[in-house]
Amino acid sequence: MSPTIKVLLAEDQSMVREALAALLGLEDDIEVVAQVARGDEVLQAAREHDIDVALLDIEMPGATGIEAAALLHKELPAVKLVVLTTFGRPGYLRSAMESGADAFLVKDAPAAQLAQAVRKVLAGERVIDPTLAAAALAEGANPLTDREREVLRAAEDGSTNAELAAALHLSQGTVRNYLSTAIQKLTARNRAEAVRIAREKGWL
């Protein structure tokens, strides 16, 4: 048999991380050689451990799994990348693929697919949920400009225009303009709905 596949596991919730490690540990040909709980620890751990595959959760402190994927892809292009997420947001899939991911799995897929995906990416295959892929293609690209995204993100917590203006060094009018165009691009009724829609699509 070929040597075991060495995997780096990045996921912030210890219980889930260790449970996934236990799951992968049941497979004879897979070995979890490193675990990290933060996105910004991925690169260093990957450098230290000579891994074949990195399994990256998206929602992590420090840096998202997608950001970590982009860094890994540039520095260690031989490492295969499996992105794992709770939320099947089409925008996530799109940016994961753009960051060099080889597989994209949602956590409510059957557990068996995890080990499968690890083996497949190592064999050069790409693994993507076809339903999600269709959704990602159907909805088109993110229509928001950088600034619009920034302002929306800042508005998420319920800040007022005045606060947003101060935080982003803009005039209040400009803040309102950006929010207004964002609201229209997303066909929302107000900023709150705009934020919700953008989040849902993975555009923030």
Added chain:
Amino acid sequence: MSPTIKVLLAEDQSMVREALAALLGLEDDIEVVAQVARGDEVLQAAREHDIDVALLDIEMPGATGIEAAALLHKELPAVKLVVLTTFGRPGYLRSAMESGADAFLVKDAPAAQLAQAVRKVLAGERVIDPTLAAAALAEGANPLTDREREVLRAAEDGSTNAELAAALHLSQGTVRNYLSTAIQKLTARNRAEAVRIAREKGWL
């Protein structure tokens, strides 16, 4: 040795659920005898399987783990209840305990605590993160009335006052009154922030 502890596992994300099952499967004295993915399937599964402990995630479709815990506690009081959640919201802890839970774990606790908790509740102990317990006691009870909560929940998606009024069969003015008092009780600047705060505390 005593017979193995029979566990029911309720968690909607298959990958996480099966991973947790794998984790518990590593323990000699614990056996996962049933798995469900929805809150409203917990009770029936518990009736069918003669279990010692139910492990319930809070965020599930059908019914929350807390609702499931309340039902189980009433129907099968002998079954010990471990509530598991992604979010360490003090309000969750409070309502979980009120629903008869014996343990409350957050998913970013070390994996070892899971099996530990299962054994402890069976021995009659209660397992609660002391930090969370302090937070739950410190913040006091949910100050919102039923209606205020309802209106806040309905406002979450960015609906306007007019839409809220129509959906809840209230006048627009009443909707605004409820939101206004909720905003003040939560010391928020507007409805968006009020929703965020209430969510954070587990009051919705």
Added chain:
DNA sequence: ACTGCCGGATGACAGATGTCATACGACGGC
């Protein structure tokens, strides 16, 4: 019986928000 709270409502007012027209400099493509 009285008090207080909840659900529900109205009206008035101030301030926040969303829209639109318009403007200008920078930059990229053609």
Added chain:
DNA sequence: GCCGTCGTATGACATCTGTCATCCGGCAGT
């Protein structure tokens, strides 16, 4: 060189939101 887009800004306007005072009926405590 011209056009489109982006970032930034202003001013004006209409509407939405948040606040407050005030009212009513019902119901739980005391």
